[in-house]
Amino acid sequence: MARRGRTAGISVLVIVGILVGLVIAAIVIIRRIPDHPPMPGEQRCVATAAGRSVAVDTEQVQNAAIIAGVSVRRGLAPRAASIALTTAYQESNLRNLDHGDRDSVGLFQQRPSMGWGSRKKLMNPVYATNRFYDALIKIHGWENADITRIAQQIQISGYPDAYRDHESDGRVLASVLTGQSPAGLRCLIxxxxxxxxxxxxxxxxxxxxxxxxxxxxxxxxxxxxxxxxxxxxxxxxxxxxxxxxxxxxxxxxxxxxxxxxxxxxxxxxxxxxxxxxxxxxx
Structure with a gap:
């Protein structure tokens, strides 16, 4: 009986070990997916505006804050930040990527070969954001036009309707980070x-x-x-x-x-x- 009890105990420990290993492996795999949403307990920030919340990790929120902050400095309407954040969500998932399609780099996946600036400059989030806004304000009626249409007009993407998937999240982050929604950001660090x-x-x-x-x-x-x-x-x-x-x-x-x-x-x-x-x- 004692031997049987020990065998059962060992079996339970083996099963527990396997389950723990699977959980750890799943976490590692998920975290390697660039656009994974923050996991419970993971360092993250949550932005809330008009009853809607968006969770982002600490890298994403830093980049989102720069995009919104530059619009504030330039005195642009908050909608500018909504358009820019929606675009950056689709293009890079709010990450300052050093790679992309062909020579695309940065938050907005802008291409040096298309006149956006040098690769080094486009890897600077403030510079890249200013270049985006430079293009935005040249579009007549951008303040009231459809966000996805304006984003596509600037980016000329092969997936022109993909920006629409990120409009709601872009609006929430823009509202909070431009200061329209006070006390709208909370972070676990x-x-x-x-x-x-x-x-x-x-x-x-x-x-x-x-x-x-x-x-x-x-x-x-x-x-x-x-x-x-x-x-x-x-x-x-x-x-x-x-x-x-x-x-x-x-x-x-x-x-x-x-x-x-x-x-x-x-x-x-x-x-x-x-x-x-x-x-x-x-």
């Missing part, structure tokens, strides 16, 4: 990178052409509107993993990043100016 206030300040300057005040661990921005304040704040949250951000505050709302779960924006213990953004790094 497990990494504990050292705080880099100088690096984050440079990132904000590259995208928005602003010069935040900073100390060793705190960045302060005085925005000229509430919408811009929320765009800056949610940009910093999107950059949290890279620069060791621990909390972001706008006016009386504060977000504290957790490595355990997606937390919510809370009422701050002490409010700051309505258009003031305070970012704290580790």
């Amino acid at each position: 497990r990494d504990r990178q050292p705080g880099d206030a100088a690096g984050l300040a440079k990132s904000l300057h590259r995208t928005y052409k602003i010069s935040p005040k900073r100390s060793a661990t705190v960045i302060t921005i005085s925005a000229r509107s509430g919408q811009r304040a929320w765009s800056y704040a949610q940009y910093a949250l999107a950059d949290a993993r890279e620069h060791g951000v621990t909390s972001v505050q706008v006016g009386g709302r504060r977000y504290v990043i957790s490595k355990q779960k997606l937390t919510s924006w809370q009422t701050a213990d002490r409010a700051i100016g309505r258009h003031t953004v305070r970012i704290t790094v580790r």
Whole structure:
């Protein structure tokens, strides 16, 4: 009986080991798929606007924040960011790819041979985004036209209707990251990178052409509107993993990043100016 019990125990352990191995293998395979949605517990951000939510990983949200932030800096209508984000979703899944069809590269899979710029420049997300907006604003009526039609007019894709699959997600990210939807971004970040206030300040300057005040661990921005304040704040949250951000505050709302779960924006213990953004790094 004892031998039979030991045999049964060993069999259970073998089965458990096989199941664990299969789960790990499945996770590895899924994570190798470029466009996989973030898995439960995976480092990610969730954008919510008008009752709809979109989950993106930390690489995607950084790139999305740049695309939206450049539109804010240029003073474009938020619809510009919706069009750009929808396009980048389809072209690269919001990843700064160093490869693509023929000589296509970057977020928008722009081709040096088609006059978009050098390969090196197109791998710079700010440059690539500005080139996209340069083309967008030349199209008459882009502010009200169908997003997929405008995206195709710029990109001249072999799949002209594919952009439509990403319109809803593009709109949500644009609404949140341009600041139209305050407190719309939440992030789960497990990494504990050292705080880099100088690096984050440079990132904000590259995208928005602003010069935040900073100390060793705190960045302060005085925005000229509430919408811009929320765009800056949610940009910093999107950059949290890279620069060791621990909390972001706008006016009386504060977000504290957790490595355990997606937390919510809370009422701050002490409010700051309505258009003031305070970012704290580790």
